Amino acid sequence: MQNFLTIDRIEPQKRSQLERTKDYKEIYELLQKNDMKEQASRCIQCGNPFCHNKCPLHNLIPFWLKAVGSKCDMDLAFALSNETNPFPEITGRVCPQERLCEGDCSLSDGYKAVTIGAIEIAISEDGIRNGLKPRFAQKKVGKSVAVIGSGPASIATATYLLRAGVDVSMYEKQNRAGGLLTYGIPGFKIEKEIVARRIEWLKEAGMELKTGIKIGEDISFSELTNLHNAIFLGIGAEQSNKANIINENAKGTITAIDFLRNIQKKQFKENFDNSIDVANKNVAVIGGGDTAMDCLRTAIREGAKSVTCLYRRDKFNMPGSKKEFKNALDEGATFVYNAVPKDIIINSEGSVIGINMQKTIMSNATIGGRQSVEIVKGGDFKVDADVVIFALGFSPDNPMFLSENGIEVNNRGVIVVDSKHRTSKAGVYAGGDCARGTALVVNAAADGKAAALQILRDLSL
Numbered sequence: 517m518q519n520f521l522t523i524d525r526i527e528p529q530k531r532s533q534l535e536r537t538k539d540y541k542e543i544y545e546l547l548q549k550n551d552m553k554e555q556a557s558r559c560i561q562c563g564n565p566f567c568h569n570k571c572p573l574h575n576l577i578p579f580w581l582k583a584v585g586s587k588c589d590m591d592l593a594f595a596l597s598n599e600t601n602p603f604p605e606i607t608g609r610v611c612p613q614e615r616l617c618e619g620d621c622s623l624s625d626g627y628k629a630v631t632i633g634a635i636e637i638a639i640s641e642d643g644i645r646n647g648l649k650p651r652f653a654q655k656k657v658g659k660s661v662a663v664i665g666s667g668p669a670s671i672a673t674a675t676y677l678l679r680a681g682v683d684v685s686m687y688e689k690q691n692r693a694g695g696l697l698t699y700g701i702p703g704f705k706i707e708k709e710i711v712a713r714r715i716e717w718l719k720e721a722g723m724e725l726k727t728g729i730k731i732g733e734d735i736s737f738s739e740l741t742n743l744h745n746a747i748f749l750g751i752g753a754e755q756s757n758k759a760n761i762i763n764e765n766a767k768g769t770i771t772a773i774d775f776l777r778n779i780q781k782k783q784f785k786e787n788f789d790n791s792i793d794v795a796n797k798n799v800a801v802i803g804g805g806d807t808a809m810d811c812l813r814t815a816i817r818e819g820a821k822s823v824t825c826l827y828r829r830d831k832f833n834m835p836g837s838k839k840e841f842k843n844a845l846d847e848g849a850t851f852v853y854n855a856v857p858k859d860i861i862i863n864s865e866g867s868v869i870g871i872n873m874q875k876t877i878m879s880n881a882t883i884g885g886r887q888s889v890e891i892v893k894g895g896d897f898k899v900d901a902d903v904v905i906f907a908l909g910f911s912p913d914n915p916m917f918l919s920e921n922g923i924e925v926n927n928r929g930v931i932v933v934d935s936k937h938r939t940s941k942a943g944v945y946a947g948g949d950c951a952r953g954t955a956l957v958v959n960a961a962a963d964g965k966a967a968a969l970q971i972l973r974d975l976s977l
């Protein structure tokens with residue numbers, strides 16, 4: 517219990533900056549087994565574990581840390597970790613732990629938090645290497661649920677329904693399942709084989725996966741309501757925000773998700789748009805969150821000549837994960853703070869050649885708890901750019917079938933759900949980005965899990 521006094525926190529090893537920017541493989545190594553055990557033994561087993569409370573899935577963190585750290589019972593750790601989490605090996609990789617479990621670890625005040633995320637991955641990978649798999653029901657209960665979308669919210673819903681013996685049909689409009697885990701978050705944060713492996717387990721458990729099917733176009737929503745006992749909507753929030761400035765649709769501009777999805781399609785050797793090429797070009801990314809960091813790091817891997825992040829607040833107000841900011845910086849991205857785009861400069865052929873920027877200062881006024889920004893008069897300057905990527909967040913892109921079927925959305929376009937994840941239409945549930953606005957993988961997972969448990973209750977299972 518006092519091991520934290522003698523054992524320091526260690527981070528998983530990172531591949532060198534030179535090596536990792538040549539490919540899309542994950543940059544972190546797995547924790548070695550001995551390190552995993554030693555690091556887990558730093559946990560002080562708090563009576564009221566703040567890490568567990570802060571984790572949106574309420575993972576049984578101190579229990580699996582104890583199973584690893586003092587009992588050396590890896591099978592128990594694997595079972596406990598998979599009990600509350602539909603995909604621990606994924607959340608361990610993509611959660612911003614410093615804002616979640618590790619941020620609230622009692623040791624973070626003075627002794628440095630337990631490396632919860634890295635241990636979560638290591639427990640799963642060790643178990644899988646030794647033949648362990650998540651368990652699903654052997655007997656079916658004669659009910660079926662349609663899950664629309666295949667991102668983390670939908671994977672979570674499918675997981676908990678399959679565990680209870682419910683038949684699940686998952687419909688995904690893209691070629692591959694996984695939502696933003698597959699076509700958004702780059703491989704250097706999560707390799708695509710890790711996502712595909714989870715999907716395969718769901719298929720082995722009997723899930724019917726139909727990719728390349730857009731509900732509302734290829735199959736009508738009402739057809740699904742006739743076929744299934746309930747429907748879960750996990751359709752994400754796919755509409756990229758732009759800056760609302762002159763020439764923002766010029767040749768050479770692109771939204772973050774179009775850029776990242778296209779590069780991922782290229783990696784998969786699927787059909788991709790080869791006109792979106794950043795090699796040897798000056799790339800400017802507008803925005804300062806995690807998606808912006810992903811674009812900067814992807815452009816570096818694609819051979820850009822220069823990669824610059826333009827952010828309207830200062831460094832201390834950047835909204836994303838500190839870890840991802842540091843990774844982008846180490847990999848060669850340049851940062852310009854306190855700068856907003858005024859308009860995009862184009863040449864006679866209509867292609868981007870730069871951006872007119874305005875300097876800003878942080879003002880004392882606050883909006884939503886954050887300092888707002890003010891434009892500095894006479895502070896205009898120009899940034900050269902051949903490619904401009906907008907990483908300014910996402911809004912829901914709601915399909916027509918929502919309004920046609922009386923499924924209410926609010927003024928932000930977010931599907932309205934009650935505390936049980938039920939929409940305004942009986943038998944239809946929703947979760948993840950489409951029902952809460954853009955958030956994190958772990959929030960989508962928590963929604964999907966809660967919706968599945970509610971569907972089971974409503975179907976009297």
Ligand SMILES: Cc1cc2nc3c(=O)[nH]c(=O)nc-3n(C[C@H](O)[C@H](O)[C@H](O)COP(=O)(O)OP(=O)(O)OC[C@H]3O[C@@H](n4cnc5c(N)ncnc54)[C@H](O)[C@@H]3O)c2cc1C
Binds near residue numbers: 666695
């Ligand atoms: C670039 C980027 C990086 C990110 N990085 C992180 C990170 O590091 N950590 C983190 O925790 N979060 C990250 N996020 C946020 C996270 O990816 C999302 O919060 C999460 O994926 C939301 O899950 P979801 O299941 O609600 O939706 P999505 O993952 O968006 O999945 C929705 C799915 O529904 C499908 N779909 C939509 N409409 C239909 C239809 N009509 N018929 C059939 N299928 C349909 C879509 O094709 C898509 O596959 C990132 C987001 C982006 C964009």
Ligand code: SF4
Binds near residue numbers: 575577
């Ligand atoms: S799911 Fe995320 S927040 Fe929860 S324990 Fe794992 S890494 Fe921490």
